[in-house]
Amino acid sequence: MLAVEHLKKSFGDMTVLEDIGLTVEKGDVAVILGPSGAGKTTLLRCLNFLEHAEEGTLVFQGQSFDLRTVRSDAIRAYRMRTAFVFQGFHLFLNKTALDNVTEGLIVARGMEQKPAREKAMEMLEKVGMADHASFFPGKLSGGQQQRVAIARALATDPQIIFFDEPTSALDPELTGEVLAVMKKLAEEGRTMLIVTHEMQFAKTVSNRVFFMEDGRIVESGKTGEIFTHPREERTRAFLQIGTDERGE
Amino acid sequence: MLALFLESFPKILVPGLLVTIPLTAISFALAMVIAIFVAMIRFARIPVLSQLMQIYIWIFRGTPLLVQLFVVFYGLPHAGLLIDPFPAAVLVFSLNEGAYCAETVRAAIEAVPQGQLEAGYCVGMTYLQTMRRIILPQAMRTAFPPLSNSLIAMVKDTSLAANITVTEMLMVTQRIVARTYEPLLLYVEVGLIYLIFSTVFTFLQRAGEKKLNTYMEREA
Ligand SMILES: Nc1ncnc2c1ncn2[C@@H]1O[C@H](COP(=O)(O)OP(=O)(O)O)[C@@H](O)[C@H]1O
Numbered sequence: 001m002l003a004v005e006h007l008k009k010s011f012g013d014m015t016v017l018e019d020i021g022l023t024v025e026k027g028d029v030a031v032i033l034g035p036s037g038a039g040k041t042t043l044l045r046c047l048n049f050l051e052h053a054e055e056g057t058l059v060f061q062g063q064s065f066d067l068r069t070v071r072s073d074a075i076r077a078y079r080m081r082t083a084f085v086f087q088g089f090h091l092f093l094n095k096t097a098l099d100n101v102t103e104g105l106i107v108a109r110g111m112e113q114k115p116a117r118e119k120a121m122e123m124l125e126k127v128g129m130a131d132h133a134s135f136f137p138g139k140l141s142g143g144q145q146q147r148v149a150i151a152r153a154l155a156t157d158p159q160i161i162f163f164d165e166p167t168s169a170l171d172p173e174l175t176g177e178v179l180a181v182m183k184k185l186a187e188e189g190r191t192m193l194i195v196t197h198e199m200q201f202a203k204t205v206s207n208r209v210f211f212m213e214d215g216r217i218v219e220s221g222k223t224g225e226i227f228t229h230p231r232e233e234r235t236r237a238f239l240q241i242g243t244d245e246r247g248e
Numbered sequence: 249m250l251a252l253f254l255e256s257f258p259k260i261l262v263p264g265l266l267v268t269i270p271l272t273a274i275s276f277a278l279a280m281v282i283a284i285f286v287a288m289i290r291f292a293r294i295p296v297l298s299q300l301m302q303i304y305i306w307i308f309r310g311t312p313l314l315v316q317l318f319v320v321f322y323g324l325p326h327a328g329l330l331i332d333p334f335p336a337a338v339l340v341f342s343l344n345e346g347a348y349c350a351e352t353v354r355a356a357i358e359a360v361p362q363g364q365l366e367a368g369y370c371v372g373m374t375y376l377q378t379m380r381r382i383i384l385p386q387a388m389r390t391a392f393p394p395l396s397n398s399l400i401a402m403v404k405d406t407s408l409a410a411n412i413t414v415t416e417m418l419m420v421t422q423r424i425v426a427r428t429y430e431p432l433l434l435y436v437e438v439g440l441i442y443l444i445f446s447t448v449f450t451f452l453q454r455a456g457e458k459k460l461n462t463y464m465e466r467e468a
């Protein structure tokens with residue numbers, strides 16, 4: 001459903017992503033693992049055109065984009081079918097939780113107020129935030145904000161949802177509530193591409209792993225295989241450290 | 249003395265209400281439209297247009313308001329463009345104020361976190377939709393205190409319009425002085441009326457700020 005080939009991205013003369021190729025199938029819960037600075041965020045941002053990759057092609061549901069020449073109307077049409085959950089939530093600060101969710105429906109998709117609000121309430125219920133519908137982001141905890149952000153992402157029925165370290169900005173005791181929501185989405189069969197450092201979550205919820213280092217995808221494969229016998233020394237080292245750190 | 253004060257008070261207040269306040273209100277409203285328009289062009293760094301706007305700001309902030317009034321009212325007729333006093337004053341005040349406020353609004357737009365625009369894109373909104381619904385409302389909240397200060401300053405600056413024959417408060421006062429030879433009393437009196445106007449606007453500003461603050465904290 002989503003395939004990238006030969007993606008390249010630099011900031012100035014520093015190459016941050018080199019010859020990236022990855023494929024996500026419908027229903028996949030794919031995780032991108034790797035040390036900080038590997039280029040995970042940049043890759044995800046390139047996949048939703050928040051950064052402009054200077055080379056590569058992207059195929060999404062049979063439609064092919066040349067990343068060098070893609071036009072802004074094609075980008076918008078693509079974004080209508082995808083969603084993004086940010087590390088820093090980025091809820092609209094001047095909107096209530098409910099309005100955060102309806103905005104994409106009413107403004108971007110021209111939906112009527114009433115069905116949009118019903119849909120939004122349904123999504124807030126799904127993430128356990130219906131009772132906070134009238135709250136402004138400033139009055140919500142990080143975990144609550146991120147759950148509203150997930151409701152906002154879900155509301156537009158995206159074909160794929162990108163998550164960039166959705167729990168990294170949260171206090172440890174708040175990560176659980178967000179991961180629980182994401183697990184639920186995985187069980188519903190949603191297609192997700194997730195950058196995360198939550199090894200336990202990656203191991204138990206994902207079915208596909210991409211391991212990144214220094215701007216390249218070093219290794220990729222089925223979750224079970226990568227976690228039991230990774231081919232690459234670097235992957236093994238990283239996973240070891242990853243589990244040690246969490247005292248397992 | 250008291251009799252003159254009381255007799256002249258309504259004579260000065262009426263042009264205050266009929267000229268000074270409308271001149272301020274119309275000019276400031278137009279200035280806001282100009283400011284938001286210019287600020288968005290500068291923020292989006294639209295080539296050519298952005299540079300043109302920068303030149304506009306440079307000229308209107310770098311020359312005296314009184315000179316701008318003279319150029320438009322006394323100068324332009326020589327180039328065949330005759331404008332009545334009141335519209336000439338509105339034109340100059342709104343362009344002048346627009347230049348100052350454009351920079352205030354632009355700074356406020358730039359202070360809105362980048363993630364707000366990106367989040368707008370990611371739910372499918374266009375640049376303009378995100379601007380209108382998300383970025384500008386947040387920016388205007390930040391810009392509200394400095395903009396209301398500009399408004400209060402502008403109430404006082406409209407007295408300059410007397411120089412291009414607009415019969416606003418100061419012009420009317422000058423006429424009464426010429427008739428009665430009581431400059432101290434009358435100029436203090438007109439000053440007092442300006443003070444009343446500024447005080448009312450300051451009060452409105454406080455109320456406005458309070459409203460904006462509570463609106464974000466409704467579920468406190
Ligand atoms: N906007 C930017 N400008 C310049 N360099 C950047 C920018 N964003 C990221 N980088 C650099 O790109 C590299 C990859 O960053 P990032 O994608 O954030 O990594 P990760 O998410 O894996 O930690 C880092 O070296 C980082 O410093």
Ligand SMILES: [Mg+2]
Nearest residue numbers: 040041042165
């Ligand atoms: Mg990152």
